[in-house]
Amino acid sequence: MKLHGYYRSSTSYRLRIALELKALEYESVPVNLLKGEQKGEAFRGRNPFATVPMLEAGGRDRAQSMALIEWLDEAYPDAPLLPSTPEDRYTARELTYAIATELHAPLNLPVLKFLKEEYGKSQDEVGKWYRHWLAKTLVPVEARLAQLGSGDFLFDTPGIFEVVLLPQLYNARRFEYDLGNSPHMTRIETACLALETFQRAHPDNQPDSPENGPEKV
Template identity: 75%
Template structure:
């Protein structure tokens, strides 16, 4: 497997978490988003979405992080990322997809660049935008976790929800989002970051990190 990603990309980060939790070996080929390397012909000819991550395996290039993660879980059954019970699988997907679908679209790098370069917003205004959308989704996620009375993880071991949550909390801290009212998410974050798999996947530990 070869992973094309960017050290601080939340979608690349979540895929690294999934690969590490499943114990799958992979190489990395960094794609510099700040230099728009993902928009070059060499990359878009393989991935027309012009986005990271992209996972090369078995003579196929796979794009879209959530689709890749679910494919990994189906293709490699060891260390499953989704629980066995149908209702538990729904719970994991409900929370993971709330973050993946509601937050990534308004908060990804092309949107932030557009706000600054085309619309002329200040960094302070962009940061306010970022925190607004974080709260819109993270507040109900925290409420759901409280209803479920979760412990260190959503279920017994980290899985789909955690690999999506941890990168988003990393970004939340970058934009000074107040996590004081999110004790369950913070507890899950602390438990995950204590594990070698999440440590290896952390942005600071990637080959293209500054």
């Protein structure tokens, strides 16, 4: 497998976690979003969405992180990312898709660039936008976790919810979102980051991270 992605792209981060939890070997192929490499003719010809991640697997190029995660769970059923019972699968999906569907669209890089370039918004204004939409979804996610009495993970082991939660909290910290009132999410985050699987998937440990080379992006 070859994973085409960007080190701090939340969707690329999701897929790295999923691959690590399933103990699947893959080669990282960096795509620099800030330089627009995903918009190049060669990449767009393979992935019409011109987005990351793109996974070369099973004889084809595959896009869209949530579809990829579910495909991985079906194609490689060991270490499942979804729980075994319908009720637990519903709970995992409710929380996972709240983050994946409500937050990615208004907070991804093209939207933030559009706010700056087309509407002349400052970085402070973009940050305010980012934190507003984070709160709209993360506050009820935290409330649901409190209702469920979640522990270190949503269920016994990390799964699809943690796959999606950890990258969003990484970005929340980048944009100075206050997680002080989110004890359940931050407890899950701490428990996940203590695991080698999550450490290997972390943006700081990717080949295109500025932490691993002289080039700043």
